[in-house]
Amino acid sequence: MDQTLDEVNKHCGEQVQxxxxxxxxxxxxxxxxxxxxxxxxxxxxxENVTLMKMVRMSCQPVIDRxxxxxxxxxxxxxxxxxxxxDLYECTEGVGQMMEKMNALKAKHQSQMLSEGSASGPSVVKxxx
Numbered sequence: 613m614d615q616t617l618d619e620v621n622k623h624c625g626e627q628v629q630x631x632x633x634x635x636x637x638x639x640x641x642x643x644x645x646x647x648x649x650x651x652x653x654x655x656x657x658x659e660n661v662t663l664m665k666m667v668r669m670s671c672q673p674v675i676d677r678x679x680x681x682x683x684x685x686x687x688x689x690x691x692x693x694x695x696x697x698d699l700y701e702c703t704e705g706v707g708q709m710m711e712k713m714n715a716l717k718a719k720h721q722s723q724m725l726s727e728g729s730a731s732g733p734s735v736v737k738x739x740x
Contacts, residue, residue: 624661
């Protein structure tokens, strides 16, 4: 997950910083006051960080449940620990799936390269 955070900061660092500053500045009204910055951050991560897009696609129901729990339990968000654990497990599952896909892709590319070099360069001889 550290790699994902690095990617988010690399591609969307300005949006992360702006959103964090807004949340800090607006205390109890941050959800409404910072909504546009949150949308900008989400758009940036969807466009630039493949894993975040995959997590959002695969884990949206769990994300929604967690968000709903937080909204209902603003005074005691610790009530949502089980839902947070579910979200963590979902995101980790997506991360593992992406790692496997990347490993298979790298293996396939390596095989294609070695097959191409094993046959050697093709030489076309002129009949003269």
